Amino acid sequence: MVALISLSILGVFSMIAGLFNVNTKAVLTISIVTILGVLGFTAGFHWNNDYSRFYDMLNFDNYAVAFTCAILGSTAILLLFSEHFFSNIKQYITEYYSLIIFSVVGMIAMVAFDNLAMLFLGIEIMSVPLYILVGSQKKNLLSNESSLKYFLMGAFTTGILLMGITLIYGETGSFDLSTIQSYFQENATDSSPILLVGLFFLLAAMAFKVSAAPFHFWTPDVYQGSPTFITAFMSTVVKIAGFGAFFRLFYICFAPISEVWTTAIWVMAALTITIGSITAVFQNDIKRLLAYSSISHAGYMLISLLMVKNVESEAFGAIFYYVISYSISSIALFSVIMAVQKVKDSSSIDAFKGLAKANPLLGIIAAVSIASLAGLPPTAGFLAKFYILKSTVESGYVWLALIAVTNAIIGIFYYFKVLIAIYFKEAEDQSLSLIASSLAYKIVAVLLVIGILVLGIFPDLVYSIF
């Protein structure tokens, strides 16, 4: 609750600060400090201390607290990395901050909801600032296109989500998660068309938000067209929130009728992983490549939804470890992309040629984050995939595990295209050696790299918290 209120105040503050031309560095510092403070407060006071508000519409249980902290932490790291991006932007900088913070407020509601109405509110609060942020480069045609695309598709999905909620309400008579859950426990064999359609609508809407196939078509265009900082925000923080909500809704609320939807998730996961990784192979633009790879990662995370029969703490641990390792690795890689874009206009893979030689630190950050995204030991990404594979085999989905493994190999192939450009190709011009980073950037980057490795060697730090 404190988190929601203080972040809303922070958002309003930075919006007003823009009006009065307050120094943007100061606003950024205040924002980061507040976010970290809220993170510390949430982790410290709400952990192991369930806390409901608004007639049980929000419930800060351990699951919600963990995801809230992940969202806040990723946002803070991303803001710390923003210097390369904002150095190219002249105006409305604090408005960026405030929109991001408002979006984060929506995400917290999304991972802590205990009521379908709150889920809807959270998704909307998160999405509306995103529509603006995606289109924030007013003079850029691609940015405008992606904003329009995202907005139209998103608005349509909102309709479907509402329809799904209504149908579920019609069947169970409640918006409240625990009431719905107990209804299903009593009527486990219920398979009325209303319920099935409602469930399918909810599934489609959530799949759209996390860009799972076959609802993924907006992702590449939007990721490519958005300003890079917003792409990074969408592919990491928004994804954490999306999966937080998806998992909470299906794993907790619809668990009693899992037979109805596990097959659908199985097929979607296999499709998502395969489409994402195969299409990524043919991309030459790094943002588009990462868009497809993020689709593929969404597929791995979907697999965790199949673990309904497992121990709860294992399933929570697996999904949480995956989102953490995926988001810190992606943020690290995006920070490199932003740095390169500062001196080069293009985001094609060729722009990264010779980066390691011109700037060894950026080279190492890129290498470790790519290794982690590709799932090579001893990085966090390996164990993330390992936990997912282990539980897939454990739940008896050996075929799905084989599909996942095959795609992991394809994943290594396209990630290494980027790594090869960075390490083994010669630069075409000297511009890459002009990238200068502040000390703060360097410290955060090194800490992030160490974090990826430490998480890979001591995964229990995150996996065993539930």
Added chain:
Amino acid sequence: MITALLLFPLLASIFLLFFKGEIVKKVALAAAIIELALSVWVWSVFCSTCTTSKEAFSVDIPWISSLGVHFALKVDGISLILILLTNFLIPLIILSTYKHTYNKPFTFYGLVFAMQTGLLGVFMSYDAFLFYIFWEVALIPVYFISALYGGKRRIEVTLKFFIYTILGSLFMLIGIIYLYLQTPNAHSFSWSAFQLLELSPDIQGLVFLSFFIAFAIKMPIFPFHTWQPDTYTESNAAGTMLLSGIMLKMGIFGVIRWIIPILPLGFMKWDDIVIVLAVIGIVYASIIAIQQKDAKRLVAYSSIAHVGLIAAGLFVANEISLQGVVIQMLNHGVNVVGMFVVLDIIESRTKTREISSLGGIASRAPKLAILFLIILLGNVALPLTNGFVGEFLLLNGLFGYNSYLAAFAGLTIILGAVYMLRTFQKVMLGQLTSTTEDFTDLTPNEMAVLIPIVAVILVIGVYPNIFTSLSAADVKSLVGALK
């Protein structure tokens, strides 16, 4: 003690980051020699406690409690031989690179030590999860070594190599996870827990395949060998030596430690097919080797042939052939590195590897010619060289399995003599050519690399007992596992 042996190269690779310029070479060599001394010390302790307990040679520390992963290491006779091989070759490989200059030398030598850690870890680990991690950790540095420093096509070729080997190891990972989930509650990855599993022959056969693909790609066994000639040819000399001398032993060792004791029924289900594949590989690779114009490629194919014989002996798995496998792993590592060192010396002076454009080097460099001849005779398994001991045991074991196959596999010695001696004749004897006219003889550095190699070739050829006695007990228990 063995933890120190494992972690010292890792520390060395980090330590090297603090040095700039040519001094790195000296520091690297010093570190490699310290590591060699450490392993000789372990060897001497191992021998002196041969009859008593081996407690000092295993380590078991809980690591990831949520998965039941332990940091478990164990050194037995067979792994000790491979550890000695690794630590013996790394200083020589480093010394052989003294004549090259690398862009950012600390990266290069750091990667070599990182790879050494991975290799030692593979040979020591007693926990399947740890084994898998080290298996991959050994791969990544050698990929960088080969892709950063090498020939023109190195980038495509090494990527193929990397993807190919990862493909194998990920299927092995599924196999490992399957075995893990079969262990009793509070699952465990430990070797002994895996060994206690009693799986049906069909299941063992499937899990065998998932492990075997990984190991077969690494060795490589025909028809999984397609990455190997290109990678060996395009890598720089040190990368080729690491790959051929040490890395392919990971696959053979994997079969010895992780397949034979754990999946004996699966092993017996598939062994006939694998033996036939291995023997086909021997003849096939030997015939291709005869046709090669590029000397490095020739050695690459000859290496497939030699490893094919080792693989055949491995899957015959009687006491004689397994003893042959262990000793031949050591021999092959030493001999093939010797061959590549000589080729590197020739290439760095003449700037070519084309056999046809070389000739008459013996008249300009008699020392090189003599040392090369001994290494080459080791490769063709002449009596009193190490190759004879290994190949004799292997063929003897294969003969006990099937005499026709053994006769067919015996062709390797004849064909090997054909291409090896022809190479020697064309490169070392005959008329000087324009490229070899100003050939100079070995420098002291190069002598320091080649003389230890030649010494080992002769010592093992005359008195193989030094090493066979180390592994005899373990080989016996392996054969016992298959009954």
